[in-house]
Amino acid sequence: MGRAPGYPLKSVDHALQVLATLQAGASVTVGDVAQLLGIGRSSAHRLLSALVYRDFAEQGVRREYRAGHRLPVQRAGSDPLNRLRTSAAPAMQELAAQTGETVFLQVLRGRDVHFVATVESGQAVRVGDRTGLVLPAHMVSGGRAMLATMSDEDVIALHSGSRLAADPRSLRRTLEDVRAKGFGTNVTETRSGFVALGVAVDGREDHAHTAVSLGVPEFRYAPNRLPEYLTALRRAAATIENAKPAPRTSAG
Numbered sequence: 014m015g016r017a018p019g020y021p022l023k024s025v026d027h028a029l030q031v032l033a034t035l036q037a038g039a040s041v042t043v044g045d046v047a048q049l050l051g052i053g054r055s056s057a058h059r060l061l062s063a064l065v066y067r068d069f070a071e072q073g074v075r076r077e078y079r080a081g082h083r084l085p086v087q088r089a090g091s092d093p094l095n096r097l098r099t100s101a102a103p104a105m106q107e108l109a110a111q112t113g114e115t116v117f118l119q120v121l122r123g124r125d126v127h128f129v130a131t132v133e134s135g136q137a138v139r140v141g142d143r144t145g146l147v148l149p150a151h152m153v154s155g156g157r158a159m160l161a162t163m164s165d166e167d168v169i170a171l172h173s174g175s176r177l178a179a180d181p182r183s184l185r186r187t188l189e190d191v192r193a194k195g196f197g198t199n200v201t202e203t204r205s206g207f208v209a210l211g212v213a214v215d216g217r218e219d220h221a222h223t224a225v226s227l228g229v230p231e232f233r234y235a236p237n238r239l240p241e242y243l244t245a246l247r248r249a250a251a252t253i254e255n256a257k258p259a260p261r262t263s264a265g
Contacts, residue, residue: 039145040077104252115140115228119155126156140228154211155224157197162220
């Protein structure tokens with residue numbers, strides 16, 4: 014991700030963020046867009062209506078919006094992201110079965126987290142599929158876990174010029190806490206009613222670029238189950254790391 018422009022056009026930036034989310038194959042509601050962009054529901058509805066008018070989005074029967082025919086969805090079967098999804102799927106499914114809760118696979122791109130895969134809980138009341146959503150890394154559990162593998166200086170530099178970033182001192186304190194505990198949390202910060210726990214998938218690079226997280230409805234979250242959740246999360250993260258496809262290299 015490049016540096017934020019000196020004179021950003023907020024409405025254009027908002028539209029591009031929604032287009033990126035839809036292009037990844039996600040379905041979003043007005044509420045999802047309002048939370049993603051930090052705007053009112055009426056503004057989110059006007060933005061989505063404009064995209065529908067220009068055929069970049071379409072509305073389904075359940076009032077969810079998805080990519081329209083002028084916005085091709087990226088689903089190439091051989092790209093690295095799909096290979097990551099495929100290799101991580103067994104560990105994600107096992108984690109969901111062990112905990113009874115929804116599991117997310119996330120990747121760090123710039124200062125944002127992209128939700129790239131979901132295995133939903135089988136329980137009637139559950140955290141739903143978030144695949145395709147893009148959120149600021151410092152606001153979500155897996156994003157915090159990945160940022161914590163970076164130096165404070167690199168994290169602050171990454172967020173330079175971002176109006177969505179937390180206060181640098183607050184961000185440092187958050188990441189110090191994540192490093193001490195070994196996991197990130199998100200307690201009703203990006204969506205009311207649920208708690209998320211995230212663990213970084215340790216990579217062979219300078220910092221983690223992948224994380225696995227667990228989403229639990231707030232009313233069902235029991236602090237005494239935290240050790241159980243973390244053991245299962247860390248086991249899944251280790252399995253995903255071992256199963257990750259090696260980067261392709263060109264012959265020559």
